[in-house]
Amino acid sequence: MDRRGGSQEPPRTKAVEAAKLVERITGNAWATDAIGNFIYLTPAALASLKASLESLNSPPDNNSSGWRRIIHPEDYDAAAEAWRRCLKTGEHYSVEHRMPRANGVYGQVRSSGQPTYDADGAIAGWYGTFIDIDAPPRTLEVELRERERQLQQLIDSVPALIWSTMADGTPTYVNKPFTEVTGATLEDITAPDRSASLGVVHPEDRAAAREAFLRSVASGTPYIQRYRQHRADGNYHWTETRAHPSRDEAGLIVEWYGVSSDIDDLIATQDALRESEQQLQQLVETLPALIYCALPDGKPIYRSKRLREYLGLNLEETDGLGKTRLEGTLDAVIHPDDLVEVKRRYAHSLATGEPYLLRHRLRRFDGVYRWVETRASAMRNGDGEIVQWNGICLDIEDQVIAREELSRAQENLTRSSQAASLAELSASIAHEVNQPLSAVMNYSSACQRWLTAGPPNIERALKALDRLVQSANSAADVVSRIRALFKQSTDKRDSAELGTVVRQARDLLAEEAGRRRITMNIEGESGLRLVPFDRVQIQQVLVNLMRNGMDAMASVSSERVLDIRAFRAGDMVRIEVKDRGRGIQFPDKIFEPFFTTKDDGMGMGLAISRSIIESHGGQLWAEKNEPLGAILVFTLPLDVAKMP
Amino acid sequence: MNKPLVAIVDDDPTVLASLVELLESAEFRTRSFHSGDALLAYGLEGVEVLISDIGMPGADGFELRDLVRQADPQLPVFLITGRHEIADQDRARGIDGFLRKPFDGHALVAAVRKALSDRES
Incomplete structure (x- = not known):
């Protein structure tokens, strides 16, 4: 049938000529006579319909032939109605209807046609074409719609603010989170001139953001910008926005896709960190x-x-x-x-x-x-x-200097106190020497007088001379004792027995004690052997302590007793001189040079005594005597090897 | 003629004895004391001149001088000391008859004689 229909030569009418012209453009065409009978249909179309021109022109009420073969039954009535109206009025025909394809599946076509006229202006025939306007099959469409829906859902549920613009920056889309978070719709971010309004950007950051965005749009380079972005609650959050261009096959930018991430916490943390760093830095620097x-x-x-x-x-x-x-x-x-x-x-x-x-x-x-x-x-x-x-x-320069100064000061102090004690010692020496020297001069004057008297008194002169020699010797003793004190030498030391030295000291003071109505009691262990010591110096200490004790009792009315005891205490011998005077008011000071409670004392006796005892390896100190008075105590090392 | 009586006070027995010897050799009578208290206890009866050490236990030379001057304001008093620091003190300045040890015995004798003759005249 196809071949038959296709091989039939169509009449040479204007409509057929026009149809063939259309056929060249659209690929298919048809032509009818003035009353609507097909006189031509593109052979390929006839083949595809498996129909002949005759079958198409059969009466329309036949369900299995005619137009019903090329029009979906549901669309048939509307199309036939439109066709009949066009045949009657001559207006252009244009109807959409479903039409069976070669595979039997209906496709959507637009069928359009127009009349041709004869020389008198009457309709001579019709020509037209079917234009395939078919949408994809319904199943594919549904699938695509589903995919689009899923994509939309995805975009809307991503916790990111997503938007797009056209190539020139005109906003085209914002996702749901964008509107929820920023409170701004697509309209809100679109300026009246269709450009991006950047209305969600903090006013202070907006100019910079706009400049960067326009630069990216102009150059096609990705956009990245940090700014404060508006939030639905009215606050602003630090946001980082990135956008990339989407290009077509030719490389032309079609759209911009952007995403904004909330980095407020990050910025806050960075700020806190920076602040903490600055504080630390400041701490270190200050x-x-x-x-x-x-x-x-x-x-x-x-x-x-x-x-x-x-x-x-x-x-x-x-x-x-x-x-x-x-x-x-x-x-x-x-x-x-x-x-x-x-x-x-x-x-x-x-x-x-x-x-x-x-x-x-x-x-x-x-x-x-x-x-x-x-x-x-x-x-x-x-x-x-x-x-x-x-x-x-x-x-530490200042401390070092201060310490050096301190030690210099201490050194100076030591030197000056040494100098002072030497000066003091000189005065003491002068006094010690002056006493016998003064006696020497008195005796010498007296001696001269006895000799020059008339008649000369030889007996008294000799006696004065004898005493003069004694006094001179005692002056010489003082000098040598003092020299020994300075030498602190050990060559004068011998192993005398302590008891002897104590008794000698007592004998020296016996007359004075008697005169001052003082009783002296001596008590000591026998056989105390000291390591070699300077007997003159130790005797001087003893005499000094005993005299002090006597002086202490000068103004007391009670019994005046001076007790001197010597006994062993471990490896030392302990010698005590006890008085019953008024006691010592400043026990810590009495050994200091220059400290004295006596009007004529220079405060050197105890100081010198202590240095003598210490140079012998002993100690000298004061204690309280009971019920009254003071005890001056000193120790000296025993020669243990020689002790029984 | 009666020899003048000189009272001598010194706590150092050696010095005291030497002064006694000196004044006796110059034909004075002497009476020696080991302290000012001892002198005061004995009394000043017949004493025409006083020679005293300054540094002594109990009443010192200065106190002794003040005390005897209350009894006899004209009594010549000679104070002697071995301590030059004491001699330099304010209370020692401007006092006649002040001597530092050691001194020339002849000078002391001359001074005592002059004081006695001044007092008589």
């Missing part, structure tokens, strides 16, 4: 100390402002001298006399990880070396590896 940090190998990497100002050196200034930075720094700032030790100790700490502590001189910016104390310790990571050395340097 601490009244010189602070530095170094790498595990000792290379300096940080100096606090104070240290920089102190040294007048920046980190890099000692670089490039053919040495390491550490070496260059040390050579530049450490006093040459301390350099070797500093380097040795520093190297030791770096090698062992042990803390570093050293006092040395450090060169200040003005070239002055000042004493500092430097301490450094290693900072370790979780694995115990040294990651950094942190050091602190304290200027």
Whole structure:
């Protein structure tokens, strides 16, 4: 049938000519006579319909032939109605209807046609074409719609603010979270001129964001910008927005896709961190100390402002001298006399990880070396590896100077007190010597007088002369005793028995004691042998203590008794001189040079006595006597080997 | 003619004895005391001149001088000391008859004689 229909030669009418013209353009065409009978249909179309022109022109009420073969039954009535109206009025025909394809499946076509006219203006025929306007099959469409829905859902449920614009930046889309979070719809972010309004950007950040976005749009480079973005509750949150262009096959930008991420917490954390870092930095910079940090190998990497100002050196200034930075720094700032030790100790700490502590001189910016104390310790990571050395340097110049001054002052004090005690001693010597010397002069005058009297009194002259010699000897004794005191020599020491020395002292004072109505009691163990001692000096001490005891009782009305006891106490002998006077008011001071309670005393007796006893390896001190008075006690070492 | 009586006070027995010897050799009578208290206890009866050490236990030379001057304002008093610091003190300045040990015995005798003759005239 196809071939038959196709091989039939169509009549040469205007309509057929027009149809063939259309056929060349659209691929198919038809022509009818004035009353609507097909006189031509593109052969390929006839083949595809498995129909002939005759069958198409059969009466329309036949269900199995005619138009019903090319029009879906549901569309048939509308199409036939439209066709009948066009045949009657001559208006253009244009109807959409479903039409069976070669595979039997209906497709949507637009069938359109128009009349041709004869020379009298009457309708001579019709021509037209079917234009395939078919949408994809319904199942594919549903699938696509489903996919689109899922994509939409995905975009709307992603916790990110997503938007798109056209190539020129005109906003085209915002996802649901965008509107929920920012409170802004697509309209809200679109300016009246269709450009991006950036209405959600904080006014202070907007100009910069706009500039960056326009730059990206103009250059086609990705857009990234941080700014504060409006929130539905009225606040602004720090946001990072990125956008990339989407390009077609030719590489032309079709759209921009953007996403905004809330980085407010991140920024807040960064701010807090920065603030904390700044505070720490400020702390380090304002601490009244010189602070530095170094790498595990000792290379300096940080100096606090104070240290920089102190040294007048920046980190890099000692670089490039053919040495390491550490070496260059040390050579530049450490006093040459301390350099070797500093380097040795520093190297030791770096090698062992042990803390570093050293006092040395450090060169200040003005070239002055000042004493500092430097301490450094290693900072370790979780694995115990040294990651950094942190050091602190304290200027101790003032303390060092102060200490030096103090020790100088102490030295001066010692010297001057020595000088003072020497002066005092000179006065004592003068007094000690003056007494016998004065007697010598008196006796010599007397002697002269006895001899020059008329008649000369030889007997009295000789007696005066004898006493003169005694006094002169006693003056000589004083001088030699004093000389011995200064020499502090041991060559005068012998192994005399202590008891003898005590008895001699008592004998020396016996007359005086009797005169002052003082009873002296001597009590002592026998056979106390001391290590060799200077008997003159010890006797001098004893006499001094005994005289003091007597003086202490000069103004008391009760019984005046002076007890002298000597007995063994361990490896020492203990000698006590007890009086019953008024006691000692300043027991701590009485041994100090110049301290005296006597009008004519110079306060040297006890001081000298103590130095004598101590030079013998003993001690001298005062105690309280009961019920009244004082005890002056001294000890001397016993010669234990010779003791029974 | 009666020899003038000189009272001598010194707590150092050697010095005291030497003064007694000196004044006796110059034909004075002497009466010696080991302390000012002893002198006061004995009394000043017949004493025409007083020679005293300054530094002594009990009443010292200065106190003794003040006390005897209350009884006899014209009594010549000679004070002697071995301590030059005491001699330099304010209370020792401008006083006649002040001597530092050691002194020339003849000078003391001459001074005592002059004081006695001044008093008589």
